Amino acid sequence: MNEQRPTVLIVGAGLGGVMLGALLEKANVPYTILERASTVRSLGAALSIGGTLLVLFEQLQILSEFVSLAKCYTQSTVGNESGETLSTTNYVPLQTLTGYRGYIITRPAFYNLLLKQIPAHKIHFGKRILNVNEVKDDEDNDKVRIQASDGTIYQGDILVGADGAYSAVRQRLYERLKLEGTLPKSDEEDLPFTCTCLVGQTEPLDLEEFPELKDPESLMITTMGTEKPYSWVVFGTGNGSVCFMVLHHLDRTTSRAAQEQRFRNSENSEWGPHAAQSMCDETRDFSIPIGIGKKTLGDLYDRTPKDLFSKVMLEEKVFTTWFSGRTVLLGDG
Ligand SMILES: Cc1cc2nc3c(=O)[nH]c(=O)nc-3n(C[C@H](O)[C@H](O)[C@H](O)COP(=O)(O)OP(=O)(O)OC[C@H]3O[C@@H](n4cnc5c(N)ncnc54)[C@H](O)[C@@H]3O)c2cc1C
Structure with missing residues (x-):
């Protein structure tokens, strides 16, 4: 049966790549996930998940574990x-309307739940994909062939670029379409940076000090800064911790400086701990609407393990072209 099914190559083991892998696993479609990182780091704050995904979790039989x-x-x-x-x-x-409740889940818990659905031999780490080619096999069938930086080559029927905001698969696809003259002008433009974002998750907090967390429902409260270009959100999670997301809304000048900094720091979408630290220092006195007494973001930062902070750029752009030939793009890519 499997011989008649297309083989799917997924580049990137982020949320999009592992979600697709979990679905293909369930559907018994052959696939391989190739991830450039040597290991997965559990980063981020909270995600809000509703009916559109919960229906899939039900089919994957992971709904009760998710809940x-x-x-x-x-x-x-x-x-x-x-x-x-x-x-x-x-x-x-x-x-x-959807028949499903909405849930807040920490990004690491969600990621690990999806990752668990994928047999280990179907994910290959340390595979940074550089080249993509659409080729013919010996029997003249259309195939897609990709090459990793260590020289290994993979061939399949469908290539999914789930490799994030700076997708190499998207770049190779767009180079080809540009040569053919079919790439829309808007797809040639860079991703705009309008926001930097500090995210993290505290350890479980003292419920007497933060009584709002006793509520069986999660809280999701945004504070708009007064005369400062910041807004910040706090979320309650299932284990009594608080996830936070602090947004620095950039003007045109700071946006350009942040962009240059981004390229100096690597092509990964996260910045080093020192960058997270400086944003913590800038924002630790901002008040938060939870806890007994006058609490600030600093009270959350002081209860957050260092490796659970991360600082990311928020690039927001919708590309027009999301597939061509045997290649399709998914997620942030
Ligand atoms: C550190 C971090 C924290 C975040 N926190 C939150 C949050 O708290 N709440 C929220 O709502 N959203 C958060 N986001 C945003 C949200 O998680 C993303 O929108 C989502 O992860 C996008 O999923 P994706 O699979 O498309 O891309 P990504 O999650 O970016 O995954 C892409 C994967 O592809 C890999 N890759 C890249 N290039 C290659 C290549 N050439 N070859 C092989 N592999 C490659 C990368 O290493 C990565 O693992 C966060 C994003 C990041 C990066």
Whole structure:
């Protein structure tokens, strides 16, 4: 049966790559995941997951495990630094419509749950894909062939570029389309940087000090900075910890400087710990709307293990071209 099914090559073992791998595993479609990193690092804050994905988790038979790791929510609020609520979003109508509740889950817990669905021999680490070619095999069938930096070559029927915002698969695809004259002009433009983002997760907190966390529903509260180009969000998680996401909204000048810094720091989408540290220092006095007494982001940072901080650029751009020939792009790519 498998011989008649297409073989899928997935470049990138991020959230998109492992989600697709889990689905192909369930559907018994042959696939291989190739990841440039030598190991997976569990980074990030919280993700909000609703009906569109939960229906898939049900089919993958991981819904109950997912729910045990997550915390449901029905509303989110936006307030200012004085503690006034500016807006509230009620998710109940949406949840009634889809038939599924919404959940907050930490990014590492979610990633590990998906990764567990993939047999170890189907993910190859330390495989940085450099070249992509559409070729014919000995029987004149169309195939796609990719080459990793260590010289290994993989051949399959479908190539999925799940390799993030700076996707090598996308770059190779766009180079080909540009030569053919079929790449839209907007797809040639760089990703814009408008925000830097500090994310992290505290250790489980003292519920007497942070009584809001006793609520069986998760909290999701955004604070808009007063006369400062920052906003910050706190989320409650299933294990009594708090995830935070601090956004620095860049103006045109700082955006350009951040872009240059980004290229100096590597092509990975995360910055080193020193960069996270300087953003912590800049923002630790910002007030947060949870906890007894006047709490600040610093109270969360002081309870966050160093390796659970990360600082990422938020690049937001929708590319027009997402497939051509035997190649398709997925996720941030
Ligand atoms: C450090 C970090 C923290 C984040 N935290 C949050 C959060 O808290 N909340 C939230 O909502 N969103 C968060 N995001 C954003 C969200 O996680 C991304 O939108 C999501 O991860 C995108 O998934 P993806 O699979 O498309 O790409 P990615 O997760 O970026 O995965 C791409 C993978 O491809 C690999 N790769 C890249 N190039 C190659 C190559 N040439 N060959 C082989 N492999 C390659 C990379 O190493 C990486 O593992 C975070 C992103 C990052 C990077």
